[in-house]
Amino acid sequence: MKLYSYFRSSAAYRVRIAMNLKGIDYQQSAVNLLKGQQQSEEYKAINPEGLVPALVTEQGMLTQSLAILEWLEETYPEPSIIPGDPWQKAQLRSMAYLVSCDIHPVDNLRVIKYLQQELAVSDDAKKQWYKHWIHTGFTALEAQLNDQPFCCSEQPSIADICLIPQVFNALRFKVDMSDFPKIATIYKHCNSLPSFIDAAPENQPDSV
Ligand SMILES: N[C@@H](CCC(=O)N[C@@H](CS)C(=O)NCC(=O)O)C(=O)O
Numbered sequence: 001m002k003l004y005s006y007f008r009s010s011a012a013y014r015v016r017i018a019m020n021l022k023g024i025d026y027q028q029s030a031v032n033l034l035k036g037q038q039q040s041e042e043y044k045a046i047n048p049e050g051l052v053p054a055l056v057t058e059q060g061m062l063t064q065s066l067a068i069l070e071w072l073e074e075t076y077p078e079p080s081i082i083p084g085d086p087w088q089k090a091q092l093r094s095m096a097y098l099v100s101c102d103i104h105p106v107d108n109l110r111v112i113k114y115l116q117q118e119l120a121v122s123d124d125a126k127k128q129w130y131k132h133w134i135h136t137g138f139t140a141l142e143a144q145l146n147d148q149p150f151c152c153s154e155q156p157s158i159a160d161i162c163l164i165p166q167v168f169n170a171l172r173f174k175v176d177m178s179d180f181p182k183i184a185t186i187y188k189h190c191n192s193l194p195s196f197i198d199a200a201p202e203n204q205p206d207s208v
Contacts, residue, residue: 001026002056004046006033007204008172010104010165011065012053016199017161018069022076026055030206033109066100069158081158091152095141095159099166103137107169127173134170138180145182149189156190164190168201 003019005012005028019026031037031052038050047054047063055062062068073082082089105111107130115121115129141163145151151159167187170177177184190196201207 001058002029003027004029004031004043004052004054004056005204005206006031006038006052007201007207009033009052010169011051011100013165013168013199013201014065014100014161015053015055015068015072016204017156017164017196018072018081018158020195020198021079021081021156021161022072024072024076028205030204032206066096069096069161073158079155081156081161083153083155083157088153092157092159095144095151096157096162098137098141099159099162103133103166106133130173131170131175134166134173134175135179137166138170138175138183142180142182145186148182148185151186156193156195160186160190163187164196 001019001024003012003015003026005016007030016028031043033052037043038047038052044050046061049063051063053063053065053068055068057071062071069081073080082092084092112126112130115126116123121129147153150156151163153159163183164187167177167183177187191200197203
């Protein structure tokens with residue numbers, strides 16, 4: 001399979017972790033978001049959304065990282081990234097959505113660019129916005145965590161897959177993680193595992 005990715009894209013990072021955990025072979029094609037390649041005609045012919053990731057499968061092109069994770073889970077069930085009974089699966093998805101639907105979209109590159117370029121928001125205000133939404137989401141997640149060293153299962157799950165890239169972003173923007181000791185512990189633990197290490201931004205071919 002071929003994954004259209006960018007080394008620092010947290011949505012693509014999710015897919016890389018999941019594919020590594022499941023031992024699926026894939027090649028990456030880099031889409032440089034800072035150079036605006038996601039908006040090129042060539043890339044939009046592949047993914048009209050102008051976002052990464054996009055996964056080329058034998059059945060066709062699939063976008064949206066959560067849909068990709070669910071498809072991977074159904075197509076390659078072992079090891080499971082959404083383990084457990086229906087209740088546990090719902091808990092895992094709930095945490096994954098907290099990060100992917102409530103934190104990530106408002107801090108996405110195009111939103112930040114719109115704030116800066118169209119609404120003339122200052123650099124300081126931009127950083128405040130970014131940190132505010134991470135802080136809001138992480139505060140809610142921290143309060144729900146009780147199962148260490150993963151979010152809510154004995155093995156890495158969709159919740160950890162979504163959380164770790166978001167923590168990477170938080171650290172990049174100098175969010176003080178001392179407010180979130182449980183999240184920090186999960187981050188440290190996941191980053192000791194080969195599937196997470198191999199998926200990390202600094203280990204991607206397009207890392208600069
Ligand atoms: N909901 C989408 C979000 C994808 C997304 O926002 N990707 C970001 C990188 S993490 C992107 O391509 N941003 C480009 C831009 O904002 O112009 C998913 O989960 O796949």
